Amino acid sequence: MPNPRFLFTAVMFTMLNASIAFAATAGRTFMSPKLEAGEMGIHSACMMPAEGKLSRLGMKGREGMSKESEAWSSALDAVVAGHLKATGIEIIPSGLAQEDLERNEELQRTVLKLQAKYDSVSSQIERHPKDTRKDRFTVGDEVALLPCTEKADILVYVHGQGQVLTGGKAAFGILIGGPSSSMGFLKLSLVDAKSGDILAYMRLVNNGKFADDSEKAYGKELDKLFKKMRIGNAPKKKKD
Amino acid sequence: MATNPVRLCRHAIALSLMALFAFSLPLLRAQDREVSDTSFKFSTVDNNLLDEVNEFDRQLDKKGLVFHDPSVEQYVAKIGNKLIANQPRLEHVEFRFRILRDPMVNAFALPNGSIYVTTGILGVLENESQLASVLGHEATHVTNRHTYLENRSIRKKVLAINILQGVAGAMPGGTVFGAAVALGAGMSAVIVNGSIYGYSREKESEADQRGFELLRRASYDPRAMPRTFELLDERLEFEPIETFYRTHPKLEERRQIATARLAGLNVMDTRTGTESDFLEHVAPAIRANVELDLSSRRARTAVSRASRLTKWKPDEPKYQVLLGDAYRSLGAKDAEPTDDERGRHGQAEHRKLYFKMTEQEEQAQLLAKPSGIATRNTNLDKAEKLYLGAIEADPRLADAHRGLGFLYEQQSKPMDAAREYRTYLTLTSGTSLDRLRIERRLAGVEKALLPRASTEQ
Numbered sequence: 001m002p003n004p005r006f007l008f009t010a011v012m013f014t015m016l017n018a019s020i021a022f023a024a025t026a027g028r029t030f031m032s033p034k035l036e037a038g039e040m041g042i043h044s045a046c047m048m049p050a051e052g053k054l055s056r057l058g059m060k061g062r063e064g065m066s067k068e069s070e071a072w073s074s075a076l077d078a079v080v081a082g083h084l085k086a087t088g089i090e091i092i093p094s095g096l097a098q099e100d101l102e103r104n105e106e107l108q109r110t111v112l113k114l115q116a117k118y119d120s121v122s123s124q125i126e127r128h129p130k131d132t133r134k135d136r137f138t139v140g141d142e143v144a145l146l147p148c149t150e151k152a153d154i155l156v157y158v159h160g161q162g163q164v165l166t167g168g169k170a171a172f173g174i175l176i177g178g179p180s181s182s183m184g185f186l187k188l189s190l191v192d193a194k195s196g197d198i199l200a201y202m203r204l205v206n207n208g209k210f211a212d213d214s215e216k217a218y219g220k221e222l223d224k225l226f227k228k229m230r231i232g233n234a235p236k237k238k239k240d
Numbered sequence: 241m242a243t244n245p246v247r248l249c250r251h252a253i254a255l256s257l258m259a260l261f262a263f264s265l266p267l268l269r270a271q272d273r274e275v276s277d278t279s280f281k282f283s284t285v286d287n288n289l290l291d292e293v294n295e296f297d298r299q300l301d302k303k304g305l306v307f308h309d310p311s312v313e314q315y316v317a318k319i320g321n322k323l324i325a326n327q328p329r330l331e332h333v334e335f336r337f338r339i340l341r342d343p344m345v346n347a348f349a350l351p352n353g354s355i356y357v358t359t360g361i362l363g364v365l366e367n368e369s370q371l372a373s374v375l376g377h378e379a380t381h382v383t384n385r386h387t388y389l390e391n392r393s394i395r396k397k398v399l400a401i402n403i404l405q406g407v408a409g410a411m412p413g414g415t416v417f418g419a420a421v422a423l424g425a426g427m428s429a430v431i432v433n434g435s436i437y438g439y440s441r442e443k444e445s446e447a448d449q450r451g452f453e454l455l456r457r458a459s460y461d462p463r464a465m466p467r468t469f470e471l472l473d474e475r476l477e478f479e480p481i482e483t484f485y486r487t488h489p490k491l492e493e494r495r496q497i498a499t500a501r502l503a504g505l506n507v508m509d510t511r512t513g514t515e516s517d518f519l520e521h522v523a524p525a526i527r528a529n530v531e532l533d534l535s536s537r538r539a540r541t542a543v544s545r546a547s548r549l550t551k552w553k554p555d556e557p558k559y560q561v562l563l564g565d566a567y568r569s570l571g572a573k574d575a576e577p578t579d580d581e582r583g584r585h586g587q588a589e590h591r592k593l594y595f596k597m598t599e600q601e602e603q604a605q606l607l608a609k610p611s612g613i614a615t616r617n618t619n620l621d622k623a624e625k626l627y628l629g630a631i632e633a634d635p636r637l638a639d640a641h642r643g644l645g646f647l648y649e650q651q652s653k654p655m656d657a658a659r660e661y662r663t664y665l666t667l668t669s670g671t672s673l674d675r676l677r678i679e680r681r682l683a684g685v686e687k688a689l690l691p692r693a694s695t696e697q
Contacts, residue, residue: 060395063288066295101304108304109528110673112341116535124598136598142535144677194680 027204027221029228030132035190035199042231044090045156046148046193049098049111050077052160054211057179059168068211075214076160076186082215083222084156088233094148110145117142118157118189121198125189129201137198139191149193157189164211184210186218190229200229282331285395286388290332293350293387300340300356307339307359307525315521319368320355320375323454324383333382337375339525343532343541344479345472349378351387359529362522363545364471368513369455369464376451376458384450386443393440441490448494452501461510462502469495476540476577478590519552530562534569537599542566543575550626557630561640564626568647572606572616623647638667642678654685661685 034040052073054065081091101108117139125137143155162184165173173180188202202225210217227234282290300306307313320337333353342358349355355378357371365371381387439447448465456462473491519526526545533542546563553559567575580586593602606612624647630640645660661682668675 064292064296066292066299070299098302102302105304105308106673112304113531113535116532120535120537121598123595127595136601138598138600141677141680144680145673147673147676150676 024208025204025206025217025221027202027218027225028129029225030129030201031229032132032135032197032199034135034197035229035231036133038230040153040192040199042089042153042190042199044092044152045084045154045190046092046094046146046152047077047081047096048094048114048155048157049096049101050074050080050158050160051115052076052162054160054162054164054184056164056166057169058166059172065164072160072162072211072214076158076218079214079218080156080158080186080188080222083219083226084232086223087226087231089231092148092152094146096146096148107146114139114142114145122189125198125201129203132198132201135197137201139196139198141194141196143191143193143196152193154199155191155193157191159187161185161187162211181207182210183207184217186210186214280331280385280388283392285392289388289391290352293352293354297350297352297354305341307341307528309339309524312339312362312522312525313337316357316371316375319372320379322458323372323376324379325458327379327383330383335379335382341528341532343529343536343538345474347374347378349381349387351382351385353382355379355382359525359532361472363526363529363541363548364474365468365518366471366515367464367518369460369511370468370471371518372458372460373451373455373465373468376454377447378451379454380447380450381439381443384443384446386439386447390439390443444490444494445497448498449501452498456505456510459509459511461507461512462505463507464512466495466498466502469498475582475587476544477538478587478594516552519549523549523552527559527562530566534565537594539566539569539571539573540575540577543570555633557633557637557640560626560630560633561637561643564623564630564640564643564647567619567623567626568643568650570619571603572612572619573603574615575619620647620651636667638664638672641667642674645678645681649681649685654688658682658685658689 035042050073052069052075054069054072056063056065085091095104095107096111101111121137121139125132128136131137143149146155149155162182163179164182165179170180170182172178184206186202186204186206188200188204189198190200190202191197192199204218204221204225206217208217226232316339317337320335324335330353333351335353335355337355337357339362340356340358343360344358345360345364347355347357347361355375357374357378361374362371365374452462452465455465469491473495526549530542530546530549533539533545543563543566546559546566549559550556550563578586581590597605607616624644627640627644627647630637631644634640641660641664645657645664648654648657648660661678664678665675665682
């Protein structure tokens with residue numbers, strides 16, 4: 001007769017691994033006090049070019065997915081812009097599309113500079129996201145170097161990072177242990193277009209087909225988080 | 241004796257996984273058995289990698305990360321082509337020598353023949369032969385097909401590790417054998433990661449050796465190689481990512497080997513190139529790098545590189561402004577790390593500080609001490625002198641007025657700051673991307689001046 005303890009452990013372990021394979025999205029927002037208090041009216045945004053990086057993890061190791069990453073970057077850009085619009089935020093034409101930047105070297109250099117500025121604070125934001133509530137992070141007033149910030153209330157940084165598992169690797173993970181589903185992170189930073197202060201930092205994670213359908217993966221959660229932030233047309237917080 | 245089916249099944253699984261483990265051992269050992277030769281046969285895996293790197297090349301260009309300046313590009317290409325002259329033509333290789341906008345001190349080669357040197361490494365090197373030694377090393381990675389070989393090796397290792405993890409996962413828990421394998425698999429993963437971020441030690445040594453030969457064959461001074469390793473070991477500030485080029489024990493070991501190779505060599509009639517000639521060609525890249533350093537919290541490096549440019553051309557106002565910007569960004573920090581900071585403990589502390597504090601918080605902490613205030617005042621004084629010197633040489637140099645405006649604002653001198661901002665706006669007349677920022681700053685300082693003016697009235 002099978003050992004009931006062994007069977008129970010084996011079944012629970014397989015179920016735990018298999019349960020991770022069900023697609024789901026989770027998200028968190030960290031807001032600065034200014035935004036939390038509803039002091040700022042945010043009605044327009046300028047989008048920095050989205051940066052999405054995908055890699056494929058298979059039984060034979062990790063491989064880059066350059067072409068897919070490029071497509072994912074555009075998809076993330078469209079999803080975030082679409083949901084900002086849906087909350088009543090006007091998206092100011094940024095002139096930062098790839099074709100525009102290839103034509104304008106000065107603007108391209110400026111975008112690199114602002115990415116470098118953001119990178120230099122992102123190591124702290126990633127480690128201490130809660131400190132966004134303490135107004136700790138800023139990329140500085142150099143954000144004004146982008147012409148679109150003249151009319152925008154916020155500048156939006158969009159970063160995606162995803163690991164796509166091959167079928168073999170996922171099955172291996174379910175049976176033996178280890179990662180058993182793909183995982184895609186979407187990180188957004190809403191930056192004050194005048195001062196460069198980080199007003200909000202959002203982190204969303206999906207373990208489904210985020211690379212194929214970013215809208216399905218992140219759309220609903222984005223709506224929920226934007227609503228919580230009371231930006232655009234969302235009703236403002238009632239003052240006591 | 242009654243047979244328990246579960247126990248039988250467990251034994252069968254354990255035995256089959258042990259067989260898999262035994263099969264995987266030769267894969268682990270196979271990593272460096274392959275030798276690079278001219279009859280390299282492309283497999284599907286290699287072709288896939290080639291597609292990937294071609295795409296990577298395209299992406300770097302598309303994102304504006306490739307530095308384009310004809311004089312710098314031609315200079316680097318000229319040195320590179322001199323090194324690879326008379327090399328047999330290789331399948332799927334087209335040598336291209338490119339410059340990457342990246343403050344990290346690094347160089348790398350892609351298997352399709354694209355060799356990248358960063359603007360950061362150009363800021364460190366002193367002359368043409370040192371650049372040649374870096375390019376020769378990288379060109380060897382291409383000619384000896386190191387990326388393909390490393391990729392094949394990594395794939396085998398990862399497959400073996402997956403199998404090892406499988407064995408460990410299925411083993412009954414608590415046994416010594418299972419625990420040891422699990423531990424071994426975990427450690428192998430670290431080794432694998434090491435390989436991913438750099439080539440194996442053997443391949444790097446091979447590249448050094450062959451690079452040294454290329455250097456000699458192209459009549460460059462081979463003494464440049466050990467000196468290059470010394471220069472690459474410079475540590476002005478904490479770097480969040482350590483590449484192969486900056487790994488200290490390896491660098492020291494490589495320097496010693498390169499020095500040993502020099503023994504008995506005739507270095508007469510070799511080309512070194514002067515620092516002045518080198519800077520004449522690469523100064524635009526160094527200048528671009530200083531700007532990137534300033535955006536990446538690397539003010540010490542910015543000061544060091546901009547100082548090189550001003551020493552080379554002391555009367556050039558644009559370099560004076562650059563150095564002024566660097567000193568201003570340095571704020572309460574010393575331009576050179578102290579001995580404590582250079583030490584192991586100091587570097588670990590610096591690492592902690594880098595991740596714990598923002599640039600502004602770090603400055604505030606330094607300014608809490610009198611020594612910090614004194615350093616800041618010294619740095620700002622140096623910056624002011626440099627800006628004023630630049631304005632004296634070229635009164636229409638808008639960037640100098642902008643820098644001076646920022647400086648006066650930092651020193652809480654709103655009237656002076658406003659005057660400089662206005663001059664900047666007059667001089668740039670609608671052409672600069674920075675106008676909006678300066679207009680906003682001007683509005684800010686004018687607002688600060690208002691209560692003062694009304695009190696005076």
